[in-house]
Amino acid sequence: MKVAMTVWGNRVSPVFDSAQTILLAEIKDSTVTWEQREFIAGQIPTRLARMLVDRGIDTLICGAISEQPASIIEAAGIKLVSFVSGNAAHLLEACARGISTDHFKMPGCKIPCCRQQWQQQTLDPQRRPDENGG
Amino acid sequence: MNSKGPPAPLECTEIILESISDGVFTVDLHWRITSFNRAAEEITGISRHEAIGRYCWEVFRSNMCEGDCALRRTMEVGKSFVSSATSIITSNKKQIPITVSTSLLKDGSGEILGGVEVFRDMSLIEELRRDLRSSFLFSDMISRSPAMLELFGMLDQIAQSDSTVLIEGETGTGKELLSRAIHNLSPRQDQPFIAINCGALPDTLLESELFGYKAGAFTDARSDRQGLFSAAEKGTILLDEIGDTSPAFQVRLLRVLEDHTFQPLGSTVPIKTNARLIAATNRDLHGLVETNQFRRDLFYRINIIALRLPPLRDRMEDIPLLVDRFIAKLNRRKKKLISGIDEQALDLLLQHDFPGNIRELENIIEHAFVLCPEGPITPRHLPAFLNLPIQKLRSPAPIDKTVADSERDAILKALHNNHNNRTAAAMQLGLHKSTLFRKVKKLGISLPEQDGRSTRS
Numbered sequence: 001m002k003v004a005m006t007v008w009g010n011r012v013s014p015v016f017d018s019a020q021t022i023l024l025a026e027i028k029d030s031t032v033t034w035e036q037r038e039f040i041a042g043q044i045p046t047r048l049a050r051m052l053v054d055r056g057i058d059t060l061i062c063g064a065i066s067e068q069p070a071s072i073i074e075a076a077g078i079k080l081v082s083f084v085s086g087n088a089a090h091l092l093e094a095c096a097r098g099i100s101t102d103h104f105k106m107p108g109c110k111i112p113c114c115r116q117q118w119q120q121q122t123l124d125p126q127r128r129p130d131e132n133g134g
Numbered sequence: 135m136n137s138k139g140p141p142a143p144l145e146c147t148e149i150i151l152e153s154i155s156d157g158v159f160t161v162d163l164h165w166r167i168t169s170f171n172r173a174a175e176e177i178t179g180i181s182r183h184e185a186i187g188r189y190c191w192e193v194f195r196s197n198m199c200e201g202d203c204a205l206r207r208t209m210e211v212g213k214s215f216v217s218s219a220t221s222i223i224t225s226n227k228k229q230i231p232i233t234v235s236t237s238l239l240k241d242g243s244g245e246i247l248g249g250v251e252v253f254r255d256m257s258l259i260e261e262l263r264r265d266l267r268s269s270f271l272f273s274d275m276i277s278r279s280p281a282m283l284e285l286f287g288m289l290d291q292i293a294q295s296d297s298t299v300l301i302e303g304e305t306g307t308g309k310e311l312l313s314r315a316i317h318n319l320s321p322r323q324d325q326p327f328i329a330i331n332c333g334a335l336p337d338t339l340l341e342s343e344l345f346g347y348k349a350g351a352f353t354d355a356r357s358d359r360q361g362l363f364s365a366a367e368k369g370t371i372l373l374d375e376i377g378d379t380s381p382a383f384q385v386r387l388l389r390v391l392e393d394h395t396f397q398p399l400g401s402t403v404p405i406k407t408n409a410r411l412i413a414a415t416n417r418d419l420h421g422l423v424e425t426n427q428f429r430r431d432l433f434y435r436i437n438i439i440a441l442r443l444p445p446l447r448d449r450m451e452d453i454p455l456l457v458d459r460f461i462a463k464l465n466r467r468k469k470k471l472i473s474g475i476d477e478q479a480l481d482l483l484l485q486h487d488f489p490g491n492i493r494e495l496e497n498i499i500e501h502a503f504v505l506c507p508e509g510p511i512t513p514r515h516l517p518a519f520l521n522l523p524i525q526k527l528r529s530p531a532p533i534d535k536t537v538a539d540s541e542r543d544a545i546l547k548a549l550h551n552n553h554n555n556r557t558a559a560a561m562q563l564g565l566h567k568s569t570l571f572r573k574v575k576k577l578g579i580s581l582p583e584q585d586g587r588s589t590r591s
Binding site: 014083 | 178179180181184185188189191192193194195196197198199200201223224225227228229466467468469
């Protein structure tokens with residue numbers, strides 16, 4: 001599975017619409033096997049969606065996202081996991097291991113932030129997303 | 135009666151914060167939210183219970199957070215920032231336009247505790263602005279010029295008919311936009327809209343594009359190919375730059391218009407078409423007919439409903455509206471927050487005659503977007519050729535005005551000294567009488583009805 005995540009330093013970028021960097025990763029056998037960061041500032045959502053499709057990305061993980069880019073991403077056939085925050089590496093690891101990402105939910109997010117049901121297990125309650133996020 | 139005295143200052147502050155309509159939150163030195171007022175809850179849709187203790191960017195989610203955080207700037211330079219425009223994203227993916235003001239939060243001894251951010255929901259103002267704009271809006275076109283408003287008034291009826299439409303207008307006036315508007319208003323709106331620039335293609339290619347071809351029709355035709363007339367089905371086809379087509383192509387097109395059928399290249403079987411045709415040109419088709427460069431019969435076939443798009447120089451009142459529209463469009467596309475255009479830059483645009491029309495204006499604004507990092511577009515963000523008139527305009531204007539004022543004073547004084555006798559006033563000024571009258575007219579001086587000669591006689 002190939003995953004993309006808009007990032008801001010070591011965190012998930014708070015707003016997809018103004019994100020400047022995207023992390024592309026490949027997950028095989030519950031392990032992140034490949035990672036690459038790309039600069040995306042100023043790129044329009046349609047072009048970004050095309051780039052993600054061309055790279056074979058299945059899922060985009062991001063922070064807050066407005067309606068228009070969200071629909072463009074979803075229309076391109078990419079699964080959207082939005083309104084998440086916290087440490088990007090921990091979130092990616094949770095995705096890879098297929099465990100709950102509920103702890104990464106942004107405040108005010110009433111619906112489950114993951115459209116894709118990764119979780120059957122729960123993330124270690126001791127490890128909060130904010131732990132390394134600051 | 136309340137026996138208690140007035141509330142303590144801290145209580146007072148809390149009461150005020152809870153009663154105002156601006157959202158207010160404070161952060162500590164680690165960017166964690168320490169207070170979140172009622173309006174902040176309402177605007178963001180996040181309760182203070184959820185917000186307090188979280189990083190401000192997880193709650194506030196503004197376009198500024200990552201790149202250009204006003205609160206971060208305040209904390210770094212110790213300076214307040216007032217009314218920066220941005221937008222936040224709520225949990226249901228709605229974008230809310232806001233303005234933000236930031237300042238440092240200090241305790242009684244002046245020690246910095248963190249920062250405070252005050253934000254105002256601008257949705258209502260934006261909505262009112264949009265409503266105001268939409269009264270000049272028709273489909274994707276915007277105008278307040280009488281000629282365009284008249285055109286907008288007719289479009290609905292034109293769209294409902296099936297008649298062929300001819301759109302004339304200089305390049306960049308929005309012929310394709312108008313065609314799309316007609317299509318979108320018509321009962322064919324769910325069918326395809328296809329535009330093709332006839333001037334850009336040689337005859338054979340244009341014919342194969344429009345009518346398609348059968349396998350074996352020419353060397354590389356290995357399989358059948360559907361043309362645009364087939365692809366359009368019951369939709370609309372825009373033939374742009376129809377004035378640039380060859381006489382041979384015009385004959386084929388005439389047959390389509392007369393019989394509503396066409397033949398793919400290499401086929402002997404006519405195919406019926408139900409597509410509506412809109413033709414557009416930047417040339418004077420009537421003139422081309424007179425010089426035998428365009429078939430008269432085809433001209434009359436397509437000239438059933440003729441619409442003329444005025445050039446931008448004839449609708450200069452639309453420039454501010456168009457500029458606003460392009461700025462909004464480019465802000466969305468380029469993810470920028472350009473706030474508008476300043477007066478001087480707008481003046482420069484209003485002095486230009488726009489040979490490239492609306493397309494040229496859009497390109498100018500796009501140029502400005504590249505050079506303008508934030509705030510309003512100013513003259514230095516505009517292309518150099520627009521800035522040339524600045525010197526020309528700024529220096530002569532006051533001199534011209536001074537000369538005009540002196541002339542006006544001298545003429546009025548001479549008329550007064552000579553009891554409104556025009557001939558005597560002209561003589562005193564050393565001018566011929568006709569020169570005096572020309573200057574009086576040019577300077578807008580109103581002369582008394584009676585000449586001084588008649589009152590004296």
